Amino acid sequence: MIRVLLVDDQPLIRAGLRMLCAAEPDLEVVGEAGNGREAVTLAERLTPDVVVMDLRMPGVDGISATSRILAGRPAIRVLVLTTFGDDDHLYPALTAGACGFLLKDAPPAELLDGIRRAAAGDSPFSQEVLRRLVNRAVSNRPVDKKPVEGLTSREQAVLELVGEGLSNAEIAERLHIGVTTVKTHITALMTKTNSPNRVRLALVAFRA
Template sequence: MIRVLLVDDQQLIRAGLRMLCDAAPDIEVVGEAGDGRLAVESAARLVPDVIVMDLRMPGVDGITATSRIVAARPSSRVLVLTTFGDDDHLYPALQAGACGFLLKDAPPEELLHGIRQAAAGESPFSQDVLRRLVRRAVDARPEQRPVVGGLTVRENEVLGLVAEGLSNAEIAERMHIGVTTVKTHITALMTKTGSPNRVRLALLAHRG
């Protein structure tokens, strides 16, 4: 069962999200918060698997809340759900440690799939957002990217495929290795680079 914390300042939005999640057999809403301050407190108390986070809220906003939650527990999976898909919201949210970014006009099944992806360690994005992110984060082909210092050749290969937007299963298929091995490489990459999630790894690969 995936334990979810819903964060949005609009009670009607939270109620709709709860109904959607409650209808899924593998997702359980363990708490709600109407602002960033309560989100930080609830995340620490409930330790949910996924935090569905709005960005624009009174008081402590979603970006600040995400940063505080990830700082307190780096393994936290914060999935942004917002009306605003522009770069002024996207990149600050990713820099704060969000693992994914969905828009509120997404189909219900996309949100449920996104929650499941986030819980599994993946990085869910709305298609328009993902295309923009990849254009900015990926520089030509993986083999043309600069090698990040301190990594093995295999780790650099995995890093390049992460930057390409591939999932763990896709990386495993591309490299002809097991998914568990891919997860081991990604964990090592995060540890060596100090990156809280695979999106930050992608951006790191782009910067070199």
């Protein structure tokens, strides 16, 4: 069971997220917070697996709350869910330690998948956000396109799909392999490319 803490200053949004999670047998909402200060207190007391974090809230915002939560409980995964996908919110959230970044207009299935991926140690990003991260990174320096040495044909195929922003489940479906196998390939790819996270791996895919 994945224990989820919902953080959003709008009660209606929290109610919708709670109903969405309640319909899933593997998700349990263990608490709700209306601002960052409450989120830090509840995260310390409830130790959820995943915190679904809004960014713009009165008082302590989501970025500060993320930093404080992870300072005390580094094993917690913070998944940002926000209306604002601009760089002014994206990069500070990632710097604070958020593991993923989804937009509130994402389909419900994408949000549920994102929570599960975050709990499993993955880094879920909306495809739009992931592409912007990669585009910004490559625009700041010359792109030396060359293949990554030492990859198997299957690892190369997985790498290309990571670069397209696909989730592990989508990669598994595309390549007709198991999700566990995809995770194994991604772990190997991160090691071979010295990529600390999925964003960096997507950048490697772009350059390759």
